[in-house]
Amino acid sequence: MQPERIALLSVVALPFLGAALAPLVYRVVGERTAYFAAAVAAACLCLVAFVADAVGTGGTTFVVSWIPSYGVSLAFYVDGLSLLIGGLASGVGVLVFTYSGGYMHGEPGQAKYYATLLAFMGSMLGVALAADLIALFVFWELTSVSSFLLIGHYQDAEASQYAARKSMLITVAGGLFMLVGFLLLHVVATGAPGVDSAFRLAGEGSILANAGPMVDALRAQGLFVPVLLLVGVGAATKSAQIPFHIWLPNAMEAPTPVSAFLHSATMVKAGVYLVGRFRPLLVGDEWTLVFGLLGLATMTVTAVLAVGASDIKELLAYSTASHLGLIVAGYGMSNYIGAETGAFHILNHALFKAALFLVAGIVAHEAGTRAIDDLGGLAEDLPITAGVTVVASLGMAGVPPFNGFYSKEFLFHAVYYTAEHAVADGGSLLWWALPAVAVFGSVFTFLYSIRFLMLFFGDKPDALGEVHSPPVAMWLPAAVLGALALVVGLGGVTGTFGVHLTPVEDFVGAVMASSLGHGGGEHSFSYYLPTEVTPWLIMSAVTIGVGAVTYPFFDRVRDGVRAVRAVDYLRPNWYYDGITEGLDRSSAIDVLQTGNLRTYAAALALALAALTLGGYAAGGVTVPAIAYAGLEPALVVVLGVAIVAALAVTAAPSHIAGVLTLSILGFMVAIFYILGSAPDLALTQLVIETLVLVIFLLVLDKLPAFYGTVDRLRAARDAVVAGAVGLTVAVTVLLSTAGTPNDVIAQYFVANGPVPAEHDPIFANAGGGGNIVNVILVDFRAFDTLGEISVVAMAALSVVTLIAMRERGEIQ
Amino acid sequence: MTQEREPTVIARTVVRLVVPLILMTALALLFQGHNLPGGGFIAGVLTVTAFALVYIIFGLDYLETELLDRDPSTRYETEAGIVREYGTVFSLGLAVAVGSGIAAVALGYPFLTQAVVFVEPLPIYGYLEVASALAFDLGVYAVVVGALLTILAEVGAE
Numbered sequence: 001m002q003p004e005r006i007a008l009l010s011v012v013a014l015p016f017l018g019a020a021l022a023p024l025v026y027r028v029v030g031e032r033t034a035y036f037a038a039a040v041a042a043a044c045l046c047l048v049a050f051v052a053d054a055v056g057t058g059g060t061t062f063v064v065s066w067i068p069s070y071g072v073s074l075a076f077y078v079d080g081l082s083l084l085i086g087g088l089a090s091g092v093g094v095l096v097f098t099y100s101g102g103y104m105h106g107e108p109g110q111a112k113y114y115a116t117l118l119a120f121m122g123s124m125l126g127v128a129l130a131a132d133l134i135a136l137f138v139f140w141e142l143t144s145v146s147s148f149l150l151i152g153h154y155q156d157a158e159a160s161q162y163a164a165r166k167s168m169l170i171t172v173a174g175g176l177f178m179l180v181g182f183l184l185l186h187v188v189a190t191g192a193p194g195v196d197s198a199f200r201l202a203g204e205g206s207i208l209a210n211a212g213p214m215v216d217a218l219r220a221q222g223l224f225v226p227v228l229l230l231v232g233v234g235a236a237t238k239s240a241q242i243p244f245h246i247w248l249p250n251a252m253e254a255p256t257p258v259s260a261f262l263h264s265a266t267m268v269k270a271g272v273y274l275v276g277r278f279r280p281l282l283v284g285d286e287w288t289l290v291f292g293l294l295g296l297a298t299m300t301v302t303a304v305l306a307v308g309a310s311d312i313k314e315l316l317a318y319s320t321a322s323h324l325g326l327i328v329a330g331y332g333m334s335n336y337i338g339a340e341t342g343a344f345h346i347l348n349h350a351l352f353k354a355a356l357f358l359v360a361g362i363v364a365h366e367a368g369t370r371a372i373d374d375l376g377g378l379a380e381d382l383p384i385t386a387g388v389t390v391v392a393s394l395g396m397a398g399v400p401p402f403n404g405f406y407s408k409e410f411l412f413h414a415v416y417y418t419a420e421h422a423v424a425d426g427g428s429l430l431w432w433a434l435p436a437v438a439v440f441g442s443v444f445t446f447l448y449s450i451r452f453l454m455l456f457f458g459d460k461p462d463a464l465g466e467v468h469s470p471p472v473a474m475w476l477p478a479a480v481l482g483a484l485a486l487v488v489g490l491g492g493v494t495g496t497f498g499v500h501l502t503p504v505e506d507f508v509g510a511v512m513a514s515s516l517g518h519g520g521g522e523h524s525f526s527y528y529l530p531t532e533v534t535p536w537l538i539m540s541a542v543t544i545g546v547g548a549v550t551y552p553f554f555d556r557v558r559d560g561v562r563a564v565r566a567v568d569y570l571r572p573n574w575y576y577d578g579i580t581e582g583l584d585r586s587s588a589i590d591v592l593q594t595g596n597l598r599t600y601a602a603a604l605a606l607a608l609a610a611l612t613l614g615g616y617a618a619g620g621v622t623v624p625a626i627a628y629a630g631l632e633p634a635l636v637v638v639l640g641v642a643i644v645a646a647l648a649v650t651a652a653p654s655h656i657a658g659v660l661t662l663s664i665l666g667f668m669v670a671i672f673y674i675l676g677s678a679p680d681l682a683l684t685q686l687v688i689e690t691l692v693l694v695i696f697l698l699v700l701d702k703l704p705a706f707y708g709t710v711d712r713l714r715a716a717r718d719a720v721v722a723g724a725v726g727l728t729v730a731v732t733v734l735l736s737t738a739g740t741p742n743d744v745i746a747q748y749f750v751a752n753g754p755v756p757a758e759h760d761p762i763f764a765n766a767g768g769g770g771n772i773v774n775v776i777l778v779d780f781r782a783f784d785t786l787g788e789i790s791v792v793a794m795a796a797l798s799v800v801t802l803i804a805m806r807e808r809g810e811i812q
Numbered sequence: 813m814t815q816e817r818e819p820t821v822i823a824r825t826v827v828r829l830v831v832p833l834i835l836m837t838a839l840a841l842l843f844q845g846h847n848l849p850g851g852g853f854i855a856g857v858l859t860v861t862a863f864a865l866v867y868i869i870f871g872l873d874y875l876e877t878e879l880l881d882r883d884p885s886t887r888y889e890t891e892a893g894i895v896r897e898y899g900t901v902f903s904l905g906l907a908v909a910v911g912s913g914i915a916a917v918a919l920g921y922p923f924l925t926q927a928v929v930f931v932e933p934l935p936i937y938g939y940l941e942v943a944s945a946l947a948f949d950l951g952v953y954a955v956v957v958g959a960l961l962t963i964l965a966e967v968g969a970e
Binding site: 679680684687695698699755764766767769770771773775778782783785786793795803 | 899923925
């Protein structure tokens with residue numbers, strides 16, 4: 001294997017391995033597990049860098065076989081976009097783990113915390129690198145699951161539970177839409193010319209490599225718009241686009257490092273990544289309509305909501321949704337400047353927003369409150385943090401020469417360009433609304449960014465007590481991110497004078513190329529301060545100007561926003577809560593979730609019967625006739641007794657009678673086995689039957705001696721369930737015994753089971769036992785047996801956990 | 813069953829006689845399993861049945877107070893106790909079963925390959941067939957015994 005291949009596989013495998021080891025490491029080193037996790041993340045970052053260096057950003061595929069019979073593979077694809085997301089996940093990961101070492105000091109459940117966070121990092125790296133639709137979906141859902149666990153970290157807090165459930169419902173539901181989209185894509189790709197493996201998303205012979213034929217095939221089958229919308233729903237739920245943005249502010253219940261990592265730099269970027277990844281395939285007029293409008297609307301609405309926020313993390317959450325909207329809007333524009341916007345802003349946003357989240361964590365930790373109104377004048381006590389905030393929040397506001405300015409400028413350019421060309425091509429004048437909305441939303445972005453910045457300046461409220469200095473582990477990561485954001489910003493200044501920050505420009509250019517596809521033409525990427533007056537420069541100037549003029553009236557704007565926000569019908573949250581609470585109250589819960597084992601057992605049994613019988617019906621199988629002739633009289637007697645016993649069970653008046661008659665049935669079956677020359681089965685059946693009887697006798701004490709009067713309706717219902725299950729089993733037995741596939745396996749067992757006629761003193765090529773059943777169990781099928789005894793051991797552990805530990809609560 | 817009602821003398825005497833016989837039969841089934849009806853699973857369940865008889869007739873604490881001469885502690889919650897020991901039994905069993913598979917890997921065969929050795933000549937028996945599968949079967953036996961006794965003791969203690 002090439003070293004790159006090993007390195008790439010380790011990038012995805014290492015975090016999961018680290019997650020598995022985290023509880024053990026925690027036992028040994030305690031809270032310093034943070035630095036173990038940071039080391040894992042650093043190793044991943046180095047490996048990502050190594051792979052990037054070794055194979056470049058041209059697009060290289062590594063394939064590991066996974067489910068070859070379905071053409072599903074663990075394929076990984078390395079290009080600019082995947083390296084960016086992967087680099088962010090591991091790079092921000094290093095900083096966040098280090099920061100956690102300070103922030104999580106003395107918090108409960110740290111082993112779980114680090115294990116989940118590492119698993120999340122692995123899933124995110126998987127999302128970034130996966131080149132197979134199924135693998136991508138699996139990693140995608142893994143990020144949702146780990147996010148659920150992390151948001152619900154404070155598992156006793158009601159708000160955490162609500163937030164975790166909400167994010168899970170929304171993102172997983174969106175993921176399922178995406179899965180349907182992927183499957184449609186797979187169906188279309190199966191017949192498309194040039195596509196070798198229909199689940200392969202990127203790389204040679206893949207869906208993206210044959211975008212042209214794929215689009216033709218999609219359009220021919222009328223599936224282009226459905227696929228676009230389904231993938232769009234997946235991306236929108238994950239990236240908190242309206243109206244699915246509501247989970248993100250609640251997700252701030254998570255510990256702040258989690259918010260900084262998942263809900264600013266990485267997980268929410270998964271949706272944006274999806275948009276960027278599918279852009280070469282699906283870009284077109286519909287694309288601009290869906291993603292351009294979605295992005296701009298999200299950007300504006302959530303920026304307005306951020307102004308109305310009262311908590312610094314809430315402000316940052318809405319702002320994150322807003323910036324994700326900006327990225328989506330950028331990708332939504334079908335010109336190459338749109339791709340520039342998306343690519344560059346993913347990087348910029350991750351840098352300044354992760355820094356700001358870490359700042360918010362420092363403020364909450366050291367000042368003891370997150371309420372915006374209670375904070376002010378923090379620069380005096382937290383000078384380094386204030387410096388980071390200046391760089392990061394001015395970048396967020398889009399003020400030159402900080403990093404966010406350039407990508408926002410690209411957005412204005414892209415939107416203006418789109419509107420200009422659309423109108424020039426005879427489109428409606430409404431297109432000009434795009435740049436207007438972009439500017440309108442950006443004004444609010446400016447407002448809340450400055451509000452956040454002003455937490456550090458002005459007068460310090462008297463109520464605010466002493467503010468401590470944060471530990472190194474907390475301020476250093478924030479400072480690193482701030483410094484990186486500053487470097488990217490200054491790169492634009494030097495770029496104006498011809499000294500470009502080549503590594504960043506080349507890399508962003510490669511990221512952009514991933515979203516341009518093959519038909520996008522060649523574009524090199526560079527950024528610098530504007531040197532001439534352009535419409536988009538005027539748009540930036542208007543944004544900053546209007547923002548600066550409005551800022552003195554910030555409180556009035558905020559109150560206005562809050563008044564609008566208070567209207568129920570305008571709040572997606574109101575609909576969400578209405579639906580979930582409505583479901584909670586509805587009678588469906590009483591019928592489906594009775595808390596009685598028998599209800600669930602009946603549902604399971606009926607579903608199994610329905611699926612099996614439905615499968616037979618769909619497959620059109622014919623039930624073979626039963627040959628009664630040749631049945632021995634002894635067999636008939638035994639089976640007759642068994643049937644009588646079965647009927648007697650249903651009529652038994654008490655548990656004791658029921659159990660005893662049931663064991664008559666069991667013993668009859670044992671005799672049946674003896675008559676059928678299966679002594680091992682008979683022995684097992686006898687012994688098990690005895691043991692079950694004994695266990696039943698132990699339990700019987702706890703149950704009422706007699707059954708109550710039986711409700712006719714319930715008896716009828718139970719009879720239907722029992723009948724359906726019986727029918728299913730009977731049909732299955734008939735069908736499976738009727739099939740005689742040449743007896744190959746049985747003959748093999750018979751030939752190889754016993755001791756061969758001629759043999760060495762030691763041999764391993766035959767079973768060497770006279771009892772073929774036992775030889776099968778311990779030799780030919782030993783792996784199955786190993787699985788079965790593992791299940792037995794697991795069952796014992798479960799019983800111990802359920803019974804003995806139920807009153808002990810969680811073991812810390 | 814309930815502790816208030818003393819089992820009859822007949823039941824106690826029969827159990828005293830029968831339990832050793834059951835245990836012997838179980839061991840016989842375990843060792844003859846390769847060539848005659850039997851095997852680890854059946855032997856394990858049979859052994860548990862013997863224990864179950866003791867539990868029902870003499871009560872849950874009998875094993876520990878009378879046979880092991882120590883304070884009874886049938887619940888898992890106590891740090892030491894017979895349920896913990898049952899837990900050790902099935903853990904060890906699982907380890908033996910897996911270990912017998914790994915031994916094959918160490919010798920260069922696929923996982924869980926079994927071999928047979930004929931030891932001869934021996935007095936009385938003439939020859940003895942030793943199957944490596946016996947180690948695996950011992951693992952199965954231990955898992956079944958340990959796990960079922962854990963369940964039995966826990967449920968019984970309820």
